Amino acid sequence: MTGLGTLVRLALRRNRWFLLAWVLGLAVIAPATATAYETVVGGLAGAGALDVMAANPTMRAMLGPPTDLGTPGGFTVWRVGTFIAAAAGVMAVLGVVRVTRADEEEGRTELIRSGVVGRHAPLTAGVLVALLGCLVLGALVSAGMAAVGEPVTGSLAFGLGVALVSAVFVGVGAVAAQVTSAGRAARGLGLAVLLAAYLLRGIADAGPEGSVRRDLAWASPLQWMALVRPYADERWAVLLLPAGLTALLVGGAFVLESRRDHGSGLWSVRPGRDRAAEGLLSPSGLAWRLQRGTVIGWLVGLSVFALGMGSLSGSFGQMLEDLPQLEAVFRRLGQGAEQLVDAFFVAMLGIVAVLVGIVGVQLWQRLATEEHRGHAELLLAAAVPRTRLALSHLVLAALASTAVLAVFAALLATPEALDRGDAGVILQTVGAALALAPGGLLVLGLAVLLHGLLPRLAWLVWVVVGWSLFMVWVGSVLGLPEWLARLTPWHALPALPVEEMGWAPVLVTTGLALALMAAGVWGYRRRDLRLP
Amino acid sequence: MGVIEIRDLVKRFGSTVALDGLDLEVEEGEIHGFLGPNGAGKSTTLRVLLGLLRADSGTARLLGGDPWSEAATLHRRLAYVPGDVSLWPGLTGGEVIDLLGRLRGGLDERRRADLVERxxxxxxxxxxxxxxxxxxxxxxxxxxxxxxxxxxxxxPTSGLDPLMEAEFREVVAADRDRGRTVLLSSHILSEVEHLCDRVSIIRSGVVVESGTLAQLRHLTRTQLDAVLAVPVPADLADAPGVHDTVVDGTRLTCQVDDAALGALLSRLAALGVRSLTSTPPTLEELFLRHYDQRGTAEPRP
Known part of the structure; x- marks a missing residue:
């Protein structure tokens, strides 16, 4: 472990903005939700109605099991706890991989390992710094909840739960970094494990009361925070599960690291074709080849999510019909729907449209990676005009993200269509999704503009995406001013079929998106290439 | 008209001046050596020629066209090998060769197979x-x-082993003989000496010497090592154009400006010469003279 102190400082320095943004962004959600409790419960005509709502399979699948909804603390754990834990898991996976496997892939670790540094020191440093991020997040959640007047014991359990559950994904990221030989693959593997954990607990939670299926939730690390039951007779022993699993995974990562060569993963790289297939031999062909893994990953993930959510939509409508006082609330969330299932679809599409905005930006930003890795230099020095190179990624980003959104909508509506025996629901939902697509294009346009004119500020687009995601996911319960909530690229668009189709916002947003894209490509043609 | 014509090229990155009024001319059918140490501006020059970077001032012509605005058209007529080749991790070498070849407008299949084997x-x-x-x-x-x-x-050869380097030289020399023009940036002097018809030496963003190897040598000094029949006269060291004189009894070693060589040799002949070796300056000496801070190169302002 020689040199560990220096490496920890290095990893801290390289990760400081990354961790700071994640930790602060996630830490404010919990106390903000707790303070909004009165407004929400008041709107629901009492906490009893909240209990009925929380018992619904769909809500359970999305948010997790309710423990005590009678207090702001318990409400917060139910409403945003699992979301915070899952998002912290994303932070943990990305945080570990970026200073371990990604650095090794780029050759930086080799330089460090050649110095007076122990074999496991770089991995240890990466793990320690990511764990620090998780612990600070947990501490801030505890402190924030206590600061808004919640019981200290429960707040401590909540914070520790978030910290230890995200720590598990530090371990997952560390193992993924040993198994794969590329940063992208390691991130993909780590996030796939996270998604699987989320789905597992969703499926389990949607199961009937007292069933074995519900007990399955114990198998998902993401559920362990809720199973500690913060603010409702805390079960402290449950915290041993994430603590133990983290230790096991991190230990496993060290063992695996001892068994592999520097620069390689445990999964060896097989030889490939000695000649290129015809389809690869163009900038668009290359862009697809480079990005198809990302596109397929999102498609599979969101398809599973769509089918899961869609299959629950029937029970959802039924429950709301039994509970007239809830209708009002859901009409508000679904913006005044006559059909509650429609309102549910609108709410789902609102969230997924923003997620798909991430897909578009991620696909486009591959061009920036191509530039700083020196791949773009090879292509542009061959006879590829800049516009063509930019368009190869831009067209893919726009088409693939829109297609993913449409597929999600179709699969979301499929169970309902089967139920009603009417395929029209599918078309209607796909149409509703496509009406939201210009929002994603607008965000993509912003990313293109930044890359073309101000490549150093490319991260700004993530602020817009993060803000939008925050607003659609938790913003509606925080009671924020209307104008603030409207400040997202999606909000002007019509929420079909609840709202009337308005061509003006759709066309204006699309036109604005195209203008930003054109300006960005124009800038990209004029600026110096960013070189390694 | 030259294949590459650069006049007074300036490129800045923020406050750093990478190219500071660079001139370069490459004639058709020659291998032109582009010599300079790391950071002198070789890669920046090539990247301006490829339209990857935009010059701040000056003119550059490439194959008769403008390297910035006509980049893609011109690139069908040239091929580039960067100093640090970065390949896509998931693509095989064969796929990359086919891809880059196709984007340039096609590969010679026979030559591809031959080169892969070589x-x-x-x-x-x-x-x-x-x-x-x-x-x-x-x-x-x-x-x-x-x-x-x-x-x-x-x-192009900074990562190749000596065997592959020899193959490379053979292939490039044969290419030149078939009429291709080559601009070869390098700091491997033996490679340049072997291959290049003309050489430009770049230093801090300016070309400080340019010409054939023979021309460059003329601008410099010859190393002389002579043993005379008599002890070396003391005033010999003060003769015009004679530098770095070391006298050891009858033995004289010194450096002589090419212009003063005739006069010195006649004086030595008059004194009686037992043995004489003269060594023309190597490219390395030329190079070091331009870069060694203690050397006689004029310090740049």
């Missing part, structure tokens, strides 16, 4: 598993197998 390249391996030398070979095969008029090579 450079002993396994085209089935993925980009992430190649060493630096092998990545360079991939880019070299793609460039050399393309049907182009001009090759821009940025330190």
């Amino acid at each position: 450079f002993d390249l396994d085209p089935r391996r993925k980009g992430s598993t190649y060493s630096k030398g092998n990545r360079q070979k991939v880019a070299l095969v793609a460039a050399l197998a393309s049907d182009v008029e001009l090759l821009l090579l940025d330190e």
Whole structure:
């Protein structure tokens, strides 16, 4: 472990903005939700109605099991706890991989390992710094909840739960970094494990009361925070599960690291074709080849999510019909729907449209990676005009993200269509999704503009995406001013079929998106290439 | 008209001046050596020629066109090998060769096969598993197998072993004989000496010498080592054009400006010469004279 102190400082320095943004962004959600409790419960005509709502399979699948909804603390754990834990898991996976496997892939670790540094020191440093991020997040959640007047014991359990559950994904990221030989693959593997954990607990939670299926939730690390039951007779022993699993995974990562060569993963790289297939031999062909893994990953993930959510939509409508006082609330969330299932679809599409905005930006930003890795230099020095190179990624980003959104909508509506025996629901939902697509294009346009004119500020687009995601996911319960909530690229668009189709916002947003894209490509043609 | 014509090229990165009024001319059908140490501006010059970077002032013409506005059209007639070749981790070497070849407008299949064999390249391996030398070979095969008029090579042999370096020299020399023009940036002096018809030496963004190797040598001094029949007269060291004189009894070693060589030799002949060796300056000496801070090169303002 020689040199560990220096490496920890290095990893801290390289990760400081990354961790700071994640930790602060996630830490404010919990106390903000707790303070909004009165407004929400008041709107629901009492906490009893909240209990009925929380018992619904769909809500359970999305948010997790309710423990005590009678207090702001318990409400917060139910409403945003699992979301915070899952998002912290994303932070943990990305945080570990970026200073371990990604650095090794780029050759930086080799330089460090050649110095007076122990074999496991770089991995240890990466793990320690990511764990620090998780612990600070947990501490801030505890402190924030206590600061808004919640019981200290429960707040401590909540914070520790978030910290230890995200720590598990530090371990997952560390193992993924040993198994794969590329940063992208390691991130993909780590996030796939996270998604699987989320789905597992969703499926389990949607199961009937007292069933074995519900007990399955114990198998998902993401559920362990809720199973500690913060603010409702805390079960402290449950915290041993994430603590133990983290230790096991991190230990496993060290063992695996001892068994592999520097620069390689445990999964060896097989030889490939000695000649290129015809389809690869163009900038668009290359862009697809480079990005198809990302596109397929999102498609599979969101398809599973769509089918899961869609299959629950029937029970959802039924429950709301039994509970007239809830209708009002859901009409508000679904913006005044006559059909509650429609309102549910609108709410789902609102969230997924923003997620798909991430897909578009991620696909486009591959061009920036191509530039700083020196791949773009090879292509542009061959006879590829800049516009063509930019368009190869831009067209893919726009088409693939829109297609993913449409597929999600179709699969979301499929169970309902089967139920009603009417395929029209599918078309209607796909149409509703496509009406939201210009929002994603607008965000993509912003990313293109930044890359073309101000490549150093490319991260700004993530602020817009993060803000939008925050607003659609938790913003509606925080009671924020209307104008603030409207400040997202999606909000002007019509929420079909609840709202009337308005061509003006759709066309204006699309036109604005195209203008930003054109300006960005124009800038990209004029600026110096960013070189390694 | 030259294949490459650069006049007074200036390129700044923020406050750093990378190119500071650079002139460069490359004639058709020659191998032109572009010499300079790391950071002198070789790669920046090539990247301006490729339209990857935009010059702040000055003019650059490439194959009779404008390297910035006509980049893609001109690139069909040239091939480039960067100094640090970065391949896509998931693509095999063979796929990259085919891709770059196609984007340039096509590969000579026979030559591709021949070069893969000559450079002993396994085209089935993925980009992430190649060493630096092998990545360079991939880019070299793609460039050399393309049907182009001009090759821009940025330190193309820095990762190759001596055997592969010899293969490279042979292939490039044969290419020149078939009429291709080559701009070869390098800091490997023996390579330049072997291959290049003309040489430009760049220093801090300016070309400080340019010409054939013979011309460059004329501008410099010859190393003389003589043993005389009599002790060396003391005033010999003060003769015009004679430098760095070391006298040891009858033995004289010194450096002589080419212009003063005739006069000195007649004086020595008059004194009686037992043995005489004269060594022409190597490229290395030329190079060091321009770069050694203690050397006689004029300090740049």
